[in-house]
Amino acid sequence: MKGLLFCSAGVWGLTAYFFFYFQNVVGARRSSWRVISSIEQKTEGSEKKQQMAKEYREKVEKELRDICLDVLNLLDKYLIPKAGNPESKVFYLKMKGDYYRYLAEVASGxxxxxxxxxxxxxxxxxxxxxxxxxxxxxxxxxxxxLNFSVFYYEILNAPDKACQLAKQVSVADSGQKAYSEALEIAKAQLSTTHPVRLGLALNYSVFFxxxxxxxxRACQLAKQAFDDAIAELDTLNEDSYKDSTLIMQLLRDNLTLWTSDTGADDQEGGEQTGETGGN
Incomplete structure (x- = not known):
């Protein structure tokens, strides 16, 4: 699942692109792994189908592990040692926790x-x-x-500790108010293709x-932002073209993944997990 995307001054630029890219790549494989694992469990009566599902699951697991190890290597070698402020340090360490958690989801022994x-x-x-x-x-x-609470709940099976941490997210109403006010200002002052406005819509939709x-509400907001930007795509200037089209792609990827996750959740009895950044 997609994680919450932060476009603050401390983590924007190439670092944010790095984060966005790998979250999309690893998110797709985590979603595939969940679906394949469910199919594998349901094919116990057919040895051939079960073997096919097992082989495909193992292939996805290898891809997922390789991606996670690449990200962790970049974090340990370059990003964490060079983090110049607490915001960046926390952001990178959270990413490190996230990607080790993704490894834990498919690891054993x-x-x-x-x-x-x-x-x-x-x-x-x-x-x-x-x-x-x-x-x-x-x-x-x-x-x-929120991500740390997901770790306690899903990985360590410690619901009490998870709930204790998750209570800290109860102040999220303040976050929603801030997003809403910022979006209204962006609508009044920025074009639909402006990367800051698109980035805000991206973050706000993931918040929902x-x-x-x-x-x-998340899908409605993401789709509206994407459609509005598409309608004015020919007005993009060269300076912001790369940034804007990247965020538009992320909006579309989120919509696709959310639809896929919802379909998989329906097939598995409506199970849903919540996390940010990492998803």
Whole structure:
């Protein structure tokens, strides 16, 4: 599932592109893995079909592991050591926790034990910095609290600890008000193709999907922003063309993935997980 996307000054630019790209790539494979695993469990009566599903699942698992290891290598070698402020440091450490968690989702035995421990260590380090350096309503701190709670609930099977962390996201109403006010200003002052306006719509739609659990509003907002930008695509100037079209692609990718996830959830009895950034 897509994670919450932050376009603040500390993490925008090439770093944000890096984050967006890998979240899309890994998100598609996590979604595929969930669907394939469900199919594999339902084909127990047919050895041939079960073997086919198993082989495809293992292929997706390898791709997912390779992507996660690439991201973790970049984080450890370049991004975390060079983080120049608490916001960036927390953002990168949260990403590290997220990608180790993705590995834990498909790992087993001793391998799983190792990646679970590394995920928890990364989240905890980020959380300690966030509590000391960030306001409780800061979107990166909120996203971290939500993802860390998902880790406790899904990976460690510790619902009490998960609920304790998730309570910190109860202040999300303040976040929604801020997004709403910012979007109104953007609509009044920026063109539909402006990258800042598109980035805001992208973040706000993920906020609705992940934090407010409002997939209909999320899809409506993302689709409206995409359609409005498409209608004025010929007005884009060269300076903002790359940024705007990238965010438009992300809006469309989110819509596609959310629709896919909703279909898979319906087939599996409506199960839904919530996370940010990482999804």
């Amino acid at each position: 001793e391998d799983r034990t190792v990646v679970v421990e590394k995920s928890q260590q990364s989240y905890q380090e980020a959380f300690d910095i966030a509590k000391d350096k960030m306001q409780p309503t800061h979107p990166i701190r909120l996203g971290l609290a 999907y992940e934090i407010s659990s409002s997939p209909d």
